[in-house]
Amino acid sequence: MSKKKKHSPLPVLAEGSILVDTHCHLDMLADGGRDAGQVIDRAFAAGVRSIITIGIDIQTSRRALEFAKKNSGVFAAVGVHPHHAGEVNGKTLAELKEMARDERVVAYGEIGIDTVKDHAPLVVQEKAFISQLLLARELGLPVVVHNREAHAEIHGLLKQHGPLPAGGVIHCFSGDGEMALKFVELGFYISIPGVVTFNKAEMLQEAVRAVPLSALLIETDAPFLAPVPFRGKTNEPAYSLYTAQKIAELKGLSLDEVARATTANAAKLFGISV
Numbered sequence: 675m676s677k678k679k680k681h682s683p684l685p686v687l688a689e690g691s692i693l694v695d696t697h698c699h700l701d702m703l704a705d706g707g708r709d710a711g712q713v714i715d716r717a718f719a720a721g722v723r724s725i726i727t728i729g730i731d732i733q734t735s736r737r738a739l740e741f742a743k744k745n746s747g748v749f750a751a752v753g754v755h756p757h758h759a760g761e762v763n764g765k766t767l768a769e770l771k772e773m774a775r776d777e778r779v780v781a782y783g784e785i786g787i788d789t790v791k792d793h794a795p796l797v798v799q800e801k802a803f804i805s806q807l808l809l810a811r812e813l814g815l816p817v818v819v820h821n822r823e824a825h826a827e828i829h830g831l832l833k834q835h836g837p838l839p840a841g842g843v844i845h846c847f848s849g850d851g852e853m854a855l856k857f858v859e860l861g862f863y864i865s866i867p868g869v870v871t872f873n874k875a876e877m878l879q880e881a882v883r884a885v886p887l888s889a890l891l892i893e894t895d896a897p898f899l900a901p902v903p904f905r906g907k908t909n910e911p912a913y914s915l916y917t918a919q920k921i922a923e924l925k926g927l928s929l930d931e932v933a934r935a936t937t938a939n940a941a942k943l944f945g946i947s948v
């Protein structure tokens with residue numbers, strides 16, 4: 675067991691082991707004053723060799739694609755987040771479809787339902803979610819699903835509009851083990867954020883134990899949700915290591931076993947070579 679230290683050093687991967695940060699927002703890191711190039715360099719130095727940067731609306735989807743075009747190892751997802759569900763219409767969908775033609779776009783999202791922040795009425799969120807699920811299917815892209823206190827709604831809609839041949843991921847998973855397994859049954863991966871390192875995250879920790887390693891992914895959701903020992907600070911892709919370490923501890927595996935499996939899962943889902 676690791677001792678509680680203020681500045682635990684970044685866990686070190688064995689030679690040849692790598693991780694994928696399957697969900698972050700490089701544009702928000704840049705807007706927050708971080709040098710995106712340096713963020714990417716630090717990730718690579720730590721062994722996080724692939725980063726998927728995610729759009730939440732048209733403008734950030736474009737920026738995600740720009741980051742992916744400019745940096746090897748960086749890939750993009752494009753889509754409209756439930757907070758911006760009111761912006762989804764024929765024109766935005768056509769623009770996203772055009773962007774998604776680029777081979778650096780490896781997923782569609784983030785899309786979903788958020789009943790916590792509630793920036794758009796639920797019916798609007800549902801409509802935007804469904805129309806984008808259908809677009810993702812048409813494009814043959816896996817979906818990145820944002821699910822905030824909407825497990826039952828999202829599960830129902832995925833079941834109703836599935837199966838999605840390219841699959842998808844429930845990003846920043848926050849439910850329990852039983853709910854996680856229901857999504858796994860639908861062919862979805864469960865992506866674990868840095869929250870799993872928090873003392874009180876027992877439900878998420880239980881979900882990590884319940885889900886087979888073959889269905890787990892790792893993400894930072896940077897700049898949000900930095901893991902311990904950086905909780906409350908700006909998150910960045912390099913910190914995926916802390917999350918991987920915690921998953922290893924919870925599952926009784928080595929860090930490298932977790933790295934190998936989750937990297938293979940990410941490569942399979944997003945069709946990226948790592």
Ligand SMILES: [Zn+2]
Nearest residue numbers: 784820845846
């Ligand atoms: Zn999200």
Ligand SMILES: [Zn+2]
Nearest residue numbers: 697728784895
């Ligand atoms: Zn996100």
